[in-house]
Each structure stands twice: as structure tokens, then as C-alpha cells.
Amino acid sequence: MKKNSVSNIILSWVVACLVSFGGTAYAKKIIRNGDNTNLITNEMLERILEKNRIHVGEGKVADYIPELSKVNASAIAFSVVKQNGEVVNVGDVSQKFTIQSISKVIALMVAVEELGEKEVFSKAGYYGTDKPFNHYANLETKGKPLNPLMNAGAILTTALLGGDNDEAFQKILDMVRYITKNEEIGYSHSVYMSERETGHRNRGIFHLLKNNGLIEGEENRLDNYFKQCSIEVTAEDLAKIGYFFANQCTRFDGDTKYKNSEMSKLVQSQMLIAGMYEFSGEYARTVGLPSKSGVGGGIVVSVPNRIGIGTFSPGLDTQGNSVVGYHMILDLVNELNLSIF
Numbered sequence: 001m002k003k004n005s006v007s008n009i010i011l012s013w014v015v016a017c018l019v020s021f022g023g024t025a026y027a028k029k030i031i032r033n034g035d036n037t038n039l040i041t042n043e044m045l046e047r048i049l050e051k052n053r054i055h056v057g058e059g060k061v062a063d064y065i066p067e068l069s070k071v072n073a074s075a076i077a078f079s080v081v082k083q084n085g086e087v088v089n090v091g092d093v094s095q096k097f098t099i100q101s102i103s104k105v106i107a108l109m110v111a112v113e114e115l116g117e118k119e120v121f122s123k124a125g126y127y128g129t130d131k132p133f134n135h136y137a138n139l140e141t142k143g144k145p146l147n148p149l150m151n152a153g154a155i156l157t158t159a160l161l162g163g164d165n166d167e168a169f170q171k172i173l174d175m176v177r178y179i180t181k182n183e184e185i186g187y188s189h190s191v192y193m194s195e196r197e198t199g200h201r202n203r204g205i206f207h208l209l210k211n212n213g214l215i216e217g218e219e220n221r222l223d224n225y226f227k228q229c230s231i232e233v234t235a236e237d238l239a240k241i242g243y244f245f246a247n248q249c250t251r252f253d254g255d256t257k258y259k260n261s262e263m264s265k266l267v268q269s270q271m272l273i274a275g276m277y278e279f280s281g282e283y284a285r286t287v288g289l290p291s292k293s294g295v296g297g298g299i300v301v302s303v304p305n306r307i308g309i310g311t312f313s314p315g316l317d318t319q320g321n322s323v324v325g326y327h328m329i330l331d332l333v334n335e336l337n338l339s340i341f
Contacts (some may be wrong), residue, residue: 035083036336037307045078045090045332052076052327059315059323062295067194068314071097071297077235077312078328081243085252089236096232097312098191100294101133103172103228104154105245105267105275106179110171111148111157113258117266120160123214124153128273128280133295133320139208149274149292152205158225159206159215169224173231179244180237181253192230199226229294238300238310245271245290246302268302279319287330288339299325303338 056074063069077091111120127146129135136152139145145153161168177185199222206222209215243252245268248261271290276283283291291301297314299322309332313324333339 035306037080037082037303037338039336040080040082040088040307040332042088042090044335045080045088048328048331048335049076049078049091051331052324055324055327056313056315059313059317061297061314062316062320065191065194065198065295067188067191068098068296071314073314075297075312075314076324076328077310079235079239079310080332081236081239081252081308083306085243085254087236087239087252091235092312093235095312096234097298097314098188098229098294098296099176099231099233099238099298100229100296101149101151101154102233102238102241102292102294102298102300103176103231104149104157105271105292105300106175106241107154107157107161107172107228108148108270109249109263109267110175111160112263112266114162114171115160117262120148120157123160124148124156126270129277131278133277136205136208139205139212143212144214145209147270147274149270150277151202152209155202155205155222155225156209156214158228159209159217159221161224166224166227168221169227172224172228176231176233176237176241178257179251180233180240181251181255182237185237186232187227187230188232189230192227195226195229196223202226233298235298235310235312238298238312239308240310242300242302242308242310244308246304246306246308248305252308268304271302276321277319279317279321283321283326284341287326287333288341289329289333291329293321293325295320297322297325299329301329304340306338 061073075092075095077093080088124145147153148157240252248264249258250256268290271292275292293299299311301309311325313322315323317323
């Protein structure tokens with residue numbers, strides 16, 4: 001019998017005893033500091049996925065970027081990278097989709113690696129938000145973006161990266177490939193062109209940033225932002241990204257090339273206060289974990305010092321977050337008491 005199987009049997013027996021002795025709440029309190037994430041199996045994720053398939057029709061696939069509307073609306077994928085680096089996948093795990101706003105956490109890391117936190121945050125705030133992802137009015141009132149995860153802040157961080165042409169995009173893509181250990185990851189040219197052709201609001205944000213003296217260069221620098229949003233990933237890739245930031249920027253296979261506890265804290269704190277946009281406050285109350293959504297239908301979650309979670313389902317709520325993804329994450333969090341609160 002495998003070691004993990006023995007551990008799971010023992011842990012399950014302990015939990016049963018604790019429940020018998022003091023009730024479910026007592027059991028949760030006792031095992032909280034243990035690695036109950038060892039209990040995560042394909043069967044558990046499959047059960048949660050099938051339970052939440054009922055929510056598929058509640059969301060709407062993003063269509064303001066025309067190419068995004070062509071995705072399979074019924075696709076669902078659920079992935080977890082466990083504490084030992086083991087990957088557990090269920091659903092449409094081979095389905096690729098564009099990373100969209102989840103790329104912002106990677107861009108933030110790359111910008112801070114290159115320029116330092118002080119320089120980046122002299123031009124962007126640490127503020128949480130109750131505003132939609134494309135809000136920019138604070139550029140007139142505060143003079144800089146609320147945070148690096150709003151469109152304004154993300155356009156800023158990418159524009160701050162050095163290099164000509166698409167070098168900024170290549171830096172972000174290379175980091176995604178490193179974190180996921182997947183050199184096959186590329187970007188969707190059709191989605192990139194669709195974003196470029198319809199991204200008038202983002203162009204306006206770019207020029208406001210330039211007008212405020214926060215960035216330099218011409219509008220073609222914005223192409224890097226459109227390209228980074230068009231990077232194609234799977235739910236497994238997202239789970240590996242979640243694991244990376246949850247574990248002090250250590251890769252799922254143990255590679256410590258970028259290990260940095262301060263970077264991990266910075267990115268996770270931004271995910272917690274602004275990763276789900278105007279839903280972030282309620283999400284912190286219900287899920288209580290650093291997370292980042294994208295209008296491509298993905299959500300990435302970091303369980304600090306433990307696991308990474310990735311979900312995909314393209315139907316979005318009114319705030320731009322995956323409906324099925326949220327419910328799957330919520331069920332897993334509640335079942336294993338994963339909230340940081």
C-alpha cells in the first residue's frame with residue numbers, strides 16, 4: 001500500500017474519532033494545523049465538480065472581447081497541487097483558455113523582480129477595491145492606480161518592464177512557463193487581435209497613465225498587455241501558479257530558483273484584497289484565501305504554505321468571476337476548513 005494511502009486512512013480515522021469525541025467543529029479546530037489536504041483525491045474533486053455542474057447556466061460567457069465568446073460554455077475543470085507537489089485533476093483538464101487578468105500576478109512579480117517593490121508601488125497603490133476591473137477614475141483623484149490587479153495598475157506594471165517591442169510580454173510568458181514547468185504554453189493570436197481591436201478603454205487608461213507621468217513610450221507598448229492576457233493555460237497550470245505563490249515562490253517540483261517569502265506575501269496580499277475585484281470583500285468572508293480570477297473563466301487560489309488550486313468554467317457572474325469555479329472552491333474550502341481566518 002502506498003505511503004500516501006496509509007496516511008489518508010490514518011488521518012480519516014483520526015478525524016472520525018475527533019468528530020465522535022467533540023463534534024465536527026472540534027475536529028476542524030484540531031486538524032487545522034495538520035495537512036488535511038492529503039485527503040484531497042480525484043474522487044473528492046469529481047464529487048464537488050459534479051455537484052456544482054448545476055450552476056453552469058447561471059453565468060454568462062464574456063463577449064465584450066468577441067473571441068472569448070467562442071469558448072465551450074459547458075466546460076469545467078478542477079485542479080489541485082498538493083503540498084508534496086502531487087497534481088490532482090478532474091473534468092476538462094486538457095481544455096485551454098486564456099489567462100486574462102490572472103496574468104497580472106505574474107506581471108507584478110516580474111516588475112518587482114526587475115525594479116523593486118518601492119519603485120513599482122511609488123506609481124501604484126496597495127489599496128483594496130470595491131470597483132470593477134476596468135475602473136480608472138482614481139487616476140484623476142489619487143493620481144495613480146488603486147493597485148496592480150486593476151486594469152490600470154496592470155497596464156502600468158507591464159509598461160514599466162524594460163525592453164523593446166514584445167520583450168515585456170516575453171518576460172511574463174517565460175515566468176508562466178517556468179512556474180508551470182510547461183514550455184509549450186503560448187498565446188492565442190486570435191484573442192490577442194480581438195483584444196487589440198476592441199481595447200479602446202484600455203487605450204484610454206494607457207494615455208491617462210502617460211499623462212500623469214507614470215509611464216513613457218508610445219501606445220504600441222500596450223500590445224504587451226493584450227498579449228499577456230491572451231496566454232493560453234489549463235486549470236492545472238493555474239493550480240501550479242497558486243502553489244508557487246502559496247509556498248514562498250517555490251515551484252511544485254521543489255525548484256527554489258525564485259524562492260522569496262516577501263514576494264510571496266506581496267502577491268498573495270494583493271490577491272486577497274483585490275483579486276476578485278468588487279467581490280473581493282465578500283469572497284474574503286466566504287472563501288478567505290488569496291485568489292485571482294480572469295474573464296476567460298479561470299480562478300487561481302493559493303492556500304498559504306500548503307496547496308494551489310485552479311478552476312475553469314467560462315460562465316461569469318456580473319463581477320466577471322467564474323460562477324462554477326467559485327462554488328467549487330467554496331465547497332473544497334468548507335470541506336477541509338482551508339480559510340486563513
